[in-house]
Amino acid sequence: MMSAAETRPRNELIDARLVAFLPRLRRFCHGLAGNADQGDDLLQAAFERALSRIDQWQVGTNLENWVFRLASNINIDGARARRVRGVPVDIDEAYDLSGDDEVDRLEQRSELDAVRAALARLPVELRDVMAAVVLEEKSYRETADMLDIPIGTVMSRMSRARQFIESHVHRNPDARRSA
Amino acid sequence: MTISDDQIAALLHGGLSDAEASRVKAMIEADPQATRRLGEMQRLDALIRKAIPLEPKLPPELMARLGLDKAQVAKSGVADNVIDLASARAARATAAQAPAAQFRSATTQRWLRTAQAAAVIGIAVIGLQFMPSLQRPNANPGFRTLSDAPVATAGANAIVMFAPGIDAGEARSLIGATGARVIGVPSSTGVWQIGIDPARRDAVLSALRTKPQIAMAEAIDGAGR
Numbered sequence: 001m002m003s004a005a006e007t008r009p010r011n012e013l014i015d016a017r018l019v020a021f022l023p024r025l026r027r028f029c030h031g032l033a034g035n036a037d038q039g040d041d042l043l044q045a046a047f048e049r050a051l052s053r054i055d056q057w058q059v060g061t062n063l064e065n066w067v068f069r070l071a072s073n074i075n076i077d078g079a080r081a082r083r084v085r086g087v088p089v090d091i092d093e094a095y096d097l098s099g100d101d102e103v104d105r106l107e108q109r110s111e112l113d114a115v116r117a118a119l120a121r122l123p124v125e126l127r128d129v130m131a132a133v134v135l136e137e138k139s140y141r142e143t144a145d146m147l148d149i150p151i152g153t154v155m156s157r158m159s160r161a162r163q164f165i166e167s168h169v170h171r172n173p174d175a176r177r178s179a
Numbered sequence: 180m181t182i183s184d185d186q187i188a189a190l191l192h193g194g195l196s197d198a199e200a201s202r203v204k205a206m207i208e209a210d211p212q213a214t215r216r217l218g219e220m221q222r223l224d225a226l227i228r229k230a231i232p233l234e235p236k237l238p239p240e241l242m243a244r245l246g247l248d249k250a251q252v253a254k255s256g257v258a259d260n261v262i263d264l265a266s267a268r269a270a271r272a273t274a275a276q277a278p279a280a281q282f283r284s285a286t287t288q289r290w291l292r293t294a295q296a297a298a299v300i301g302i303a304v305i306g307l308q309f310m311p312s313l314q315r316p317n318a319n320p321g322f323r324t325l326s327d328a329p330v331a332t333a334g335a336n337a338i339v340m341f342a343p344g345i346d347a348g349e350a351r352s353l354i355g356a357t358g359a360r361v362i363g364v365p366s367s368t369g370v371w372q373i374g375i376d377p378a379r380r381d382a383v384l385s386a387l388r389t390k391p392q393i394a395m396a397e398a399i400d401g402a403g404r
Contacts (some may be wrong), residue, residue, distance in 0.1 A: 012338075019395070020340070021237055023234060023237065024233065026234070026241075027231055042243075044244050047245050088392070112226060112230055115229075119231065133192050134224050135233075140194035141193070158192065159188065162184075166219075169223075
């Protein structure tokens with residue numbers, strides 16, 4: 001076991017762990033970004049940041065959770081920057097569930113499509129919890145630890161995320177499954 | 180007593196103590212509507228996972244963006260660009276004065292420098308030192324960071340790591356098909372030590388690197404290049 005005084009050299013074993021972790025990180029980034037293309041951009045940013053800041057990872061702590069948190073922070077920072085620049089972001093459109101039902105009905109042919117559309121419009125502040133709990137199948141406590149937020153916040157955001165996705169799916173008549 | 184969506188969701192996502200979970204489970208079992216609601220939540224979670232599936236391998240173009248292009252490494256001429264220990268130490272001392280610039284520069288070159296350094300640094304333990312790690316003034320080439328990293332075993336002159344999802348049987352078959360032999364057992368981090376005829380090592384490692392099942396294949400004793 002390394003002592004606290006030992007520096008954090010990035011060696012082959014840590015790099016190997018990061019490489020082995022990439023598929024899960026990629027899926028998590030897709031969940032954060034809302035689509036695959038932006039998810040891969042986020043993956044690249046997170047991977048490069050992890051490599052360049054590996055000194056900041058504390059030995060004995062969960063390396064993967066540290067990288068997940070980096071990705072989440074990059075995503076949130078990007079969303080804030082877009083708001084500052086006045087770029088329309090999902091958070092302004094996401095709760096507008098009226099007005100484009102006709103278009104959505106044409107575009108969404110299945111429940112799965114409806115879920116994908118909902119995920120793309122999910123407010124950014126709910127995405128990291130959704131990705132951690134549903135995609136990574138972490139418990140509320142594990143998610144709270146990973147994202148460094150209170151467990152009550154995890155529960156609240158997960159509840160809102162679920163309501164958002166369900167309402168988006170249920171309002172699409174083509175996506176509703178028969179009882 | 181009516182059971183709420185939050186309670187059902189908490190049960191689903193491990194948000195309850197054992198006692199609370201038992202109580203909520205009993206309530207759900209006694210309430211058909213709650214049972215149906217639990218099923219709906221599980222189904223929605225499954226749909227979300229299906230909408231964003233876990234793909235075990237990254238596409239080659241994405242690997243290249245991350246600087247993990249095996250073809251690039253193979254074409255880098257690593258075997259022709261030998262670095263001796265003294266140069267590696269000098270590079271570490273120099274780079275320590277500007278580590279940020281080194282880290283920010285050419286991520287795509289990181290793996291190339293890694294392989295170059297590994298080719299000549301004859302370390303006893305399995306700890307291929309990537310160039311960026313050598314640049315830290317306190318880095319010890321022989322120091323193992325993870326306590327369970329295996330010591331290089333006699334006869335092993337290369338290491339291999341596999342992409343996620345490859346089981347041990349397939350791993351052994353892949354290695355055996357090249358004429359190489361597995362030495363010992365893989366480490367807990369998935370590093371396999373293998374022994375290759377020194378005269379064929381470069382060719383075998385190059386062939387392994389072209390396989391999608393292989394995440395890394397590198398020499399570890401610096402000999403034969």
